[in-house]
Amino acid sequence: MKKKKRNLLILEIVGLLLALLWLSPFYIMIVNSIKTKKEIFSDVIGIPEEWTFENFSNAFIDLDFIHSFINSLIITIFSVGIIIIFSAMAAYALQRNKSKLSGMIFFIFVAAMLIPFQSVMIPLVSLFGKVEMLNQVGLIFMYLGFGSSLSIFLYHGSLSSVAVSLDEAATIDGANKWQIFWRIIFPILKPISVTVGILNVIWIWNDYLLPSLVLNEQSATIPLKMFFFFGQYTKQWHLALAGLTIAIIPVIIVYFFAQKHIIKGVSDGAVK
């Protein structure tokens, strides 16, 4: 028994050392973001004697951070919102309808998960350009198209454990499909909605390639703005690192509060 305890202690230490290793890139980023350009050159690892926060205010202004943060927020909230609403509705229609056609449509949605973005990227941009939809509305619509497959798949899976007798009872009480879905089914689906929401938020908030093809600089999201910003400051790491830190802070704050949900959501999404 004693040996077992000692083994656990060793593992505990190994784990903590690995955690430090995992965190070290963040340490390096933060510690160098409060140095002057000269100090980074003389010592890249240590904590500086004097902390400079000027980098942050400069980067904050140059990133136009509040503006790009709001842009990211708008795109993410609207896209994820409509993905949740419309995917849940579609999955409900597909799961409850046992016809051949319904099965085929579900199969198309699942099969669409195999299509990589780059293989439709060029025609997509060209088509949306033709109808002048290369803007925020167009982008949100694209996210619905790309995000709905996995979301429908996940909703479909959990709908099969929601008893059809619930629908039948409500129909007898005189409720129509719309009412049944919103009053009875959708509330039951809340756990899977959380999973769908988390997976899509992680993807859309961080996505770079699609917004870079669709949005102009005015409506740039954080990753997009970060790319422009970085191009401007390639040799000025003190500013670049402060900018990167600013971009990461909101994500870390959310993670800190919702980590249990996030890890569970990702786990459910991957294993199902």
Added chain:
Amino acid sequence: MKNKSLSFWLFLGPVLISLCVVVLVPLIYGFIFSFTDWTGLKGSNFIGLENYVDLFKDKEFLQSIWFTTKFAVVAIILLNVIGLGLALLVTRKLKSSNFLRTIFFMPNLIGGLILGFIWQFIFINVFDGVGKLLHMEWLSGWLSTTETGFWGLIILTVWQWAGYIMIIYIAYLEGVPQELIEAAEMDGANSFQRFRNVTFPLIRPAFTVCLFLTLSHSFKMYDQNLSLTAGGPFNSTQMVAMEIYKTAFNENLMAFAQSKAVIFFIIVAGIGLTQVYFNKKKEVDL
């Protein structure tokens, strides 16, 4: 009855339209114009299979496929070994178990573009600084050669993705019945034997999932590639996704890029279909 089918289509409408407009129509449209010489401007001619013949002579494209394949093989091995290792560690009864999961998973939440920039600083400046301090010359000049660019991408990917792979293994490890492990312990099996003969066969489906996830992730990687090495030096660390992007939007060879995209689609969809096949087989075995 009529009413029923109306509500069916109304519920389905929004996603069906968006899937068609955003994915299916571009896929078919792209397939068709990969047989033309379209360059993004008006007008194009049908040129048959010429693009497909040319792409097998395009050194940069072939090199990007080779580089991506090499990358995928190394990434799969390292990610699964390290991901499983981390999962085994944090499923022991450690006090810090939850804390460790949180930390290892953290890089997944941050965009590949931003992570690539951070690691660019680490490889170029921090490695160099440490190398000078410890007189290790091999730490200098990272990302300036193909070799260090390759390992740089691998280190970044492993650091970012191992936590995700860990989460998947954890889900399967927690499904292993505790009685079986205890029974094996009673029979005198040591911890390696217990893992080899009890746990390992039971979590085998996790290997399939993780294998294909890492494979398709490697093939689709773009952001990290762009921000860490931008394909340099001399396009030698350019992966397939980036090569297609460059052909289309930097060289304006839209139709030629689309023929590469079609090949890319066949590779990625092929990987996915193989996974589906293995999953089905597994279900039969159970």
